[in-house]
Amino acid sequence: MKRLRPPLIHATDTVHACVAGITIAERAQALMDALPTIQISEAEYLELGPAGQLYRITPSNSVTPSIDSALMGVIYKSHFARQGSPSRPLYDQIKMAPEFGICPLCGQRNVATVDHYLPQTRFPTLNLTPLNLVPACSDCNKKKLASVPMSAESQTFHPYFDELSNERWLIAEIHPSSPPSVSFGIRPAEAWDDVMTARMRHHFLVMDLEELYIAQAASEMADISYALEETGATTGLEGIRQHLDSQFRSRHARDPNSWKTALYEGLRDSDWFCAEGYRLIRNRAQTTTR
Structure with missing residues (x-):
C-alpha cells in the first residue's frame, strides 16, 4: 500500500475534456448542465476524504434527470477513458501516477486500469472526479468490485488521503x-x-x-x-x-x-x-x- 499525491486536475477539467469529444449534441449539453452537480459532489468528497469519512456520501442512481448511472458509465468508458479521445491524456495522467507503475493498493502488481474508489454504478456524480479515480492493477480492481463502505472501518485504503506511517506495520x-x-x-x-x-x-x-x-x-x-x-x-x-x-x-x-x-x-x-x-x-x- 502506497500513498500517492492527489491528482492536480479537477472534475471541471475532466468534464470539459469529455464534452470536447462527445459528438452527440444532446449528450454533450446534458453533461455540461450536470457540471454544477458534479462540482458539489467533488467538494463533498474533498471535505470528507481527508477525514476518512467517505462512507457518509449517499449513493444515488443518477446525476441529473438527463443523466442516469448507466449513461454516466457510457460517458466514462466511451469518452473519458477511450483511446484517442480529448480526455484520454487526463485518464493516462491518473493511471501513470504511481512510481514504476506499481499498484498502490497491493504494492506488487503493475497498474493496468483506473478504479473508482466509490463505485461508479452507485456514485455516478463521482464518475469523472479525479480524486475518486485510483490507479490499480486488474486484480485489486476486481477484488474490490462495486463494494460500498457502510462504516469508517469498512473503507479500504485510499492512496490520496490515507497517511501510512513509515513505522514497521x-x-x-x-x-x-x-x-x-x-x-x-x-x-x-x-x-x-x-x-x-x-x-x-x-x-x-x-x-x-x-x-x-x-x-x-x-x-x-x-x-x-x-x-x-x-x-x-x-x-x-x-x-x-x-x-x-x-x-x-x-x-x-x-x-x-x-x-x-x-x-x-x-x-x-x-x-x-x-x-x-x-x-x-x-x-x-x-x-x-x-
Whole structure:
C-alpha cells in the first residue's frame, strides 16, 4: 500500500475534456448542465476524504434527470477513458501516477486500469472526479468490485488521503516446517487509531494480500536458497543473519512496509531459520503456505 499525491486536475477539467469529444449534441449539453452537480459532489468528497469519512456520501442512481448511472458509465468508458479521445491524456495522467507503475493498493502488481474508489454504478456524480479515480492493477480492481463502505472501518485504503506511517506495520512470521512457511499480518503503527487499524486489516483481507505475499515470498526464498546455503557453509549462523540483515536494510530503505522488507526482517530474526531452516527451502519446489 502506497500513498500517492492527489491528482492536480479537477472534475471541471475532466468534464470539459469529455464534452470536447462527445459528438452527440444532446449528450454533450446534458453533461455540461450536470457540471454544477458534479462540482458539489467533488467538494463533498474533498471535505470528507481527508477525514476518512467517505462512507457518509449517499449513493444515488443518477446525476441529473438527463443523466442516469448507466449513461454516466457510457460517458466514462466511451469518452473519458477511450483511446484517442480529448480526455484520454487526463485518464493516462491518473493511471501513470504511481512510481514504476506499481499498484498502490497491493504494492506488487503493475497498474493496468483506473478504479473508482466509490463505485461508479452507485456514485455516478463521482464518475469523472479525479480524486475518486485510483490507479490499480486488474486484480485489486476486481477484488474490490462495486463494494460500498457502510462504516469508517469498512473503507479500504485510499492512496490520496490515507497517511501510512513509515513505522514497521507489515510483518512476516517464519514457521518451522520443511520447507519453511511464512505468514503476513498487520501490526498497528503507533500513529494509527482503532479505525485506521481496522481499515488496514479490512483492506488486507479484501485484497487477499496475505495470499499474494505468501506466493511471492515462496518464490523469493527459492531464488535465494543457493546463496544462503553457500553463505551458511562458510560463515554459519551469523553469516546467514548478516546476509539477511543486509537484504532487509536495502529493502527497508526503499519501502519500510513492502512484503520483501517484512520477509527479510522475519527471516533475519528467526533463530531457527538462520540455524537450519534455510537448508530446507529446496525440499520442495514451492514453499508451503499457511
